[in-house]
Amino acid sequence: MKPLGATYLGDGRCLFNVWAPRAKSLAVSLLEPREKTVWLARDERGYFSGTVEGAGPQSLYYYVLDGGKVRPDPASRYQPEGVHGPSQVVDLQSFRWSDHGWRGLPREKLVFYELHVGTFTPEGTFEAVIPFLDELKELGVTALQLMPVAQFPGSRNWGYDGVYPFAAQNTYGGPWGLQRLVDACHRRGLAVFLDVVYNHLGPEGNYLPDFAPYFTENYRTPWGAAVNFDGPGSDEVRRYFIENALYWVRDLHIDGLRLDAVHAITDKSAIPFLAELTGEVHREAVRLGRQVYLIAESDLNDARLIWPRELGGYGLDAQWCDDFHHALHALLTGERRGYYQDFGELYHLARAFRNGFVYTGQYSAYRQRRHGGPIGPCRPLQFVVFAQNHDQVGNRACGERLSSLVDFEALKLAAALVILSPFLPLIFMGEEYGETAPFLYFTSHTDPRLGEAVRLGRRREFSSFNWAEEVPDPQDEETFLRSRLRRELRQQGRHRALYELYRELLRLRREHPAFSDPRWENMEVTALGARGALVLERWGGGARAGIISSFRREPSCAVLPLSPGRWRKILDTAEERWLGGGSSVPAEVFSAGEVELALPPLACILLERMEEG
Structure with missing residues (x-):
């Protein structure tokens, strides 16, 4: 099956293939390196294709439908002049990859970072x-x-x-x-x-x-x-x-x-x-x-x-x-x-x-x-x-x-x-x-009409939220x-501390054995609505971790479910290291199935159960 779009074959030859059943005839109009029009052959399913001489990398082209409409390639690999301009033949096979040994990452190692290239x-x-x-x-x-x-x-x-x-x-x-x-x-x-x-x-x-x-x-x-x-x-x-x-x-x-x-x-x-x-x-x-x-x-x-x-x-x-x-x-x-x-x-x-x-x-x-x-x-x-x-x-x-x-x-x-x-x-x-x-x-x-439609559409989108703020103009x-x-914020005060916390949390996720086997069977979660706390226990690799989260806005004291044993604190977001207001959760606690803790407001405390003996 011929690939869609313009496929460079080498030696100044390019295979063009486009699905256009709504056209009776279709031609490739080359703009560079010299102007040239070549009619393509149609098959029974409406694909137009053909090999064109003198079309190499950097060649610009349009498709001409029924001798009238001039359109870019629906499977264009590059639009150097934008969405209305001509398409360009590219040779991506000439790129020298250095990732020949790359096989990808196992699922459990994935930590995503979503980014918008333009901003x-x-x-x-x-x-x-x-x-x-x-x-x-x-x-x-x-x-x-x-x-x-x-x-x-x-x-x-x-x-x-x-x-x-x-x-x-x-x-x-x-x-x-x-x-x-x-x-x-x-x-x-x-x-x-x-x-x-x-x-x-x-x-x-x-x-x-x-x-x-x-x-x-x-x-x-x-x-x-x-x-x-x-x-x-x-x-x-x-x-x-x-x-x-x-x-x-x-x-x-x-x-x-x-x-x-x-x-x-x-x-x-x-x-x-x-x-x-x-x-x-x-x-x-x-x-x-x-x-x-x-x-x-x-x-x-x-x-x-x-x-x-x-x-x-x-x-x-x-x-x-x-x-x-x-x-x-x-x-x-x-x-x-x-x-x-x-x-x-x-x-x-x-x-x-x-x-x-x-x-x-x-x-x-x-x-x-x-x-x-x-x-x-x-x-x-x-x-x-x-x-x-x-x-x-x-x-x-x-x-x-x-x-x-x-x-x-x-x-x-x-x-x-x-x-x-x-x-x-x-x-x-x-x-x-x-x-x-x-x-x-x-x-x-x-x-301009489309730009105005986008502005109005954004305002309508927020109607169910009843947001009264003026929506910034998307076109501006x-x-x-x-x-x-x-x-530059990353180097300043709380921004720097937050960055270091993210790094430490990701290190713990990556290295602590309790997080090595993420299955439903290897966790237990308890919501304590009246006490404003959530307790999540996870285990694996012979280790057990307790993640205690306080959602109250003020210090509180709560009796929390926690598996029996001695526990060591390994992270507390309220501590001064993370520019918190301080924590009264001790470095070690003992649980007989429940433990009473004085919880700082809006904090997460990570405990690991200590081995006996």
Whole structure:
């Protein structure tokens, strides 16, 4: 089967292949190195293909449909002039990779660091990230999670308005910049995950409907017509997105894909697209001899996404767990607007620890119906948890980070609960030192009407939260500039102490034997609502750890369940080392099944049980 797009064959020859059943004729119009038009042959399924002489790397081209419409390549690998400009032939095979021994990371070692390439550094490029990789590794991060990089309009965007799924954003450095970043990560033992969007394309520069039935009016999404995954022509639509996933894995050496908002993919076929995608990617990983993961984002609390195929699941490797975030956020901030009205009690957080999801079929006041389903055969390492991410920060009216909503003690408590959980932790860029710059929603659409529609849409989005603040204009460049990290904060006072705490927590997660076997059977959690405390015990490798979290705003005394034995304190976020107000929890405690402790406010205490004798 011929690959989609422009495949450079060497010696100035290029194979072009595009699915365009809506066209009767189609030609490649070369603009450089010299103008030339070549008509392509059509097959019975609507693919136009042909080998063109004089088309090498750097050649610019358009497709001409029926002698009239001039369009970029739907499978373009590079858009040097943006979403409306010509596509460019690239030769990615000439890149000299240095990661030949790289096989990926085992699941239990994954610690994600989500970043937006455009705001992570002042330069806003792939290569500008490279100087910070050693710092991230020293922190304890093992995997970069890049927000979408597929070509979007202009130079400022979260990435979810991408319209060329195969083309790495030109202002970020294109596919070559991404190759260099991935190679640099692998040299340091860091994996790279990429956020991909298969539920919609952005509104500007989306020319796919001119070529083929990529979309269907049978279903609607928040962005308009749904991607056609189960109607006439859907076999080829599936192939387009599956080939895209394989492209990132094979040609860019990406270690995993985060599939955006899969709840917006409507597919009633007997073999769902997500299951087919998972099978193809896993087979490619076996062929390459590498570990490759697929991680879903979904708000359905449907664990079948990560159930094994033989048990009726889709077979994905993991999924993001918003419930954990919501339970923790509501406790720390006291917010009860929007979906936070379903959370706010300690037992919600305890349920998140026990199940991943809080709602597994119970009634949701926010949704006014039952929500979620049973977790079945899932394991903790199939859930990605976080105290912050791009959605939970950026989808606030003013993009406030947790550091702007809670005090320093609460930030430390949040860090400990995420990192010492049995789940896969994710850190949002800057979180590790308490970044205070907001992460706002920003765009740079060239169509003024579209820009105004985005402004109005953002205001409507917050209606259920009743946020009265004026929503910053996404089209204003200042909105983007305000969202850049201010990394100099890391060296200052509490920011420095928080960074050191993150590093210590990640070291403990990595090295302490009690955290070596993250299974439901190897943990026990107790919520003590009246006492404002949560006790989590984890064990493995012949060791046992007790994680005691106090959510009260003032010092308190509580009798807590704790397995019998002598316990040694190994971390206390209230201690002066972490710029806390001091702690009265002793260095050693004895439990006969319960222990009475004087707990500092908003603190996390980590104990390890001492061996007898």
